[in-house]
Amino acid sequence: MSADLSLPVRTPPAMEPEYFTEAKAAVNRLCELYDQACEYLAQTFSEHASEEEQPGTKFRAFYPELRIRTTSHAANDSRLSFGHVAGPGSYATTITRPDLFANYLVQQIELLLKNHDVPVSVGWSTTPMPVHFAVAGRPDITVPQEGAMSFPLRDVFDVPDLATTHDDIVNGLGYVNEDGSNPLAPFTAQRIDYSLARLAHYTATLAEHFQNHVLFTNYQFYVEEFEAYARKMLADPDSGYVSFVGPGNSEITDPKGDMPVLPKLPQMPAYHLKRADGSGVTLVNIGVGPSNAKTATDHIAVLRPHAWLMVGHCAGLRNSQSLGDFVLAHAYLREDKVLDDDLPIWVPIPPLAEIQIALEDAVADVTKLEGYELKRIMRTGTVASLDNRNWELRDTQGPVQRLSQSRAVALDMESATIAANGFRFRVPYGTLLCVSDKPLHGELKLPGMASDFYKTQVGRHLLIGIRAMERLREMPLERIHSRKLRSFDETAFL
16 A cells, blocks of 8 residues: 555644753753653553554654753853854754653753753754654553554554664764754764664663773673672672663663573673663673674764773784783774774774773772883774784785784774774764784684683782773763864763
8 A cells, every 4th residue: 555645743742842942841841742742642552553554643742852042152261162052053963762862962052052052942853753763662562663553554554764873963064953043962863773773783782871981892701800899899889880781671770689591592691780870881792793892882982981891802913912811902903894884994983092001000009010011911002993804814915914003903893893983973982902812923713712811810910990980980071072073073971
């Protein structure tokens, strides 16, 4: 059955935008509008999903919208990389899941109100809310696959639309809202909803559990160490950590609690050591390859974490390195190829001083080595990320020459992708790797090569990553979110 474009459209009652000079009140209103839209779509879908005949009406609800209009060129604090619009004009963004993003929204709106001294408005946008996203948190409602109903779903309800699900804003492609206003935030509501759904699929945990500090790894040993560390923290009443969550959303607060294991783990399982304010640590085992690294960071980025770090294994490229040594990435040779269309390889990925210092201090703290002695076990330099895990099987003359010319000290498949996507999404990033093999010097990653010393390093390596995050947690946001990550004409929201 083809779509009947003449169908009348029913929506929730229209309401005029309301103006607010207090951030929490604005967020409360966003929550009210969002809940109204979701409830309207859930109710109408439940009423009509089982009908044999197509309803003679299209049901539609809209995302709420946050908007600010300023007419002043008033100068803002030049030290701040966020919290203000670029100049006079209208700025707007669609909002989804204001309950999930409440703290973030309050923080960003408070900065706008402070820096521009004009109210923000909250009302309906003109962007339809797909029914799939409206009922995503409702266990009693499932939207079937296209064709499973007696009438085409998209004739009666709105479905996800790629026209509003994109990265044009963060990619700097000059995106402007349909009404001519400028974007206020880096992602549209549909783009965020898409990623929230993908996160649940790939990590088997809900977005609500993700913490502001995210560690990525490519090795299962780190997961085992992370759970052991989490239980130790839960046993310490002064640690500040309140629970531990694993795939399947299993959550424990007792350090001796039973953590069920899913019969089939997701592609990139996530584990969350939570604090009440969301400032805990999340670990995601992304597995091997730049595609996984891009997929994970594409979706976690919408949660606006304060930092993400790669703590995985790498190939050491220098004969002076030993298995278990650390590599602190100061630059990246990008041959991963997965981000070339979004972020050309000629774009430099700079090291972020706050991240680098936090990592180096954490290494010194855990290893009890300082200054020149620290160089015995840690190198700072270029990390190369390739898209071919078995590059050693080809003629290595070309790759080895490029690696030497770049002064690379380590090679993996994920770090440059994670750093580049951090740069693209304005999420502070860093990399500390552990040498697990030295293919250019006859030490291939084979069974039996993981010595007791190397196995010990996994626990120390993970602890270093956590300690670095704890240092970053104590820093003000305006220090962590460096101006290096912001372009000429940025959104006001982080």
